[in-house]
Amino acid sequence: MQIPVGVSARHIHLSQEHLTVLFGAGAQLHPKKDLSQPGQFAAQETVDVQGPRGKIERVRVLGPVRPETQLEISQTDALKLGMQAPVRESGHIEGTPGLTVIGPQGQLDLQMGVIVAKRHVHFSLDEARKYGVRDGQELALRTKGERGLIFEHVTARVSPTYKLDFHLDTDEANAAGLHTGDEVEVIELEHEHGQEHFHGNEIIRVDSSPDVGKTPESVR
Numbered sequence: 001m002q003i004p005v006g007v008s009a010r011h012i013h014l015s016q017e018h019l020t021v022l023f024g025a026g027a028q029l030h031p032k033k034d035l036s037q038p039g040q041f042a043a044q045e046t047v048d049v050q051g052p053r054g055k056i057e058r059v060r061v062l063g064p065v066r067p068e069t070q071l072e073i074s075q076t077d078a079l080k081l082g083m084q085a086p087v088r089e090s091g092h093i094e095g096t097p098g099l100t101v102i103g104p105q106g107q108l109d110l111q112m113g114v115i116v117a118k119r120h121v122h123f124s125l126d127e128a129r130k131y132g133v134r135d136g137q138e139l140a141l142r143t144k145g146e147r148g149l150i151f152e153h154v155t156a157r158v159s160p161t162y163k164l165d166f167h168l169d170t171d172e173a174n175a176a177g178l179h180t181g182d183e184v185e186v187i188e189l190e191h192e193h194g195q196e197h198f199h200g201n202e203i204i205r206v207d208s209s210p211d212v213g214k215t216p217e218s219v220r
C-alpha cells in the first residue's frame with residue numbers, strides 16, 4: 001500500500017473569537033491555497049508567536065476557523081521559542097502550554113494549544129475499508145531513498161471528509177529526506193488483538209488467535 005506524503009510546516013488554527021482579537025472585529029480568513037484535505041485551506045493571514053526565549057514570525061493561519069485555537073510546531077521550533085511542546089493528536093490540547101500570539105490588530109495570551117502534531121494518515125471511509133484500517137489504529141511506514149527509515153506509531157485517522165495523505169512535520173520529513181508528493185509504503189498494521197505484518201500482498205499474523213494463517217478479509 002503506497003501513501004502520498006504531505007509535509008506540514010508550522011501553522012496555527014484559530015477560533016473565531018481569537019481571529020477577532022488578532023485581526024479585528026468582523027475579520028475573516030482569506031483562502032490562499034487549498035490543502036490536501038477537502039475544505040481545508042492555507043489562509044493569506046499570518047501571525048507572530050512569542051515564546052519565553054524566542055519569536056517566530058509569519059506563522060501561517062489555516063482555515064476554516066475551529067472551536068479551539070491550536071499552534072502546531074516542530075521540536076526545532078519549540079527549542080527556538082524556549083518551550084516544551086508535547087506530541088499530541090490534533091484537538092487533544094488539554095494540559096498543553098500556551099504562548100503569546102501577535103496579530104496585526106491585537107495580541108493574545110494563549111493559555112494552551114501549543115503542540116507538536118503526532119504523525120498520522122488521513123483515510124476516507126472507502127480508503128479505510130479498502131486497506132483494512134480502523135480509526136485510531138497505528139501503522140508503520142517505510143520511506144525510500146538514501147535517508148530511508150521506518151516511521152512507527154503513525155495514527156490512522158478515518159473520516160468521510162478525509163483523503164489519503166500521510167502528514168508529518170518538517171523535522172520528521174527532513175530526517176527522512178521526504179517531500180510533499182513523495183510516497184511511502186505501509187509495512188505493518190497493528191491490530192487490537194495482535195499484530196499483522198504487511199509485506200506487499202503477504203500477511204503473516206504473529207498472534208496466537210485461531211485464524212492464524214488466514215488472510216483477513218479486511219486487507220484484500
Ligand SMILES: [Zn+2]
Pocket residue numbers: 120122167
Ligand atoms: Zn493531517
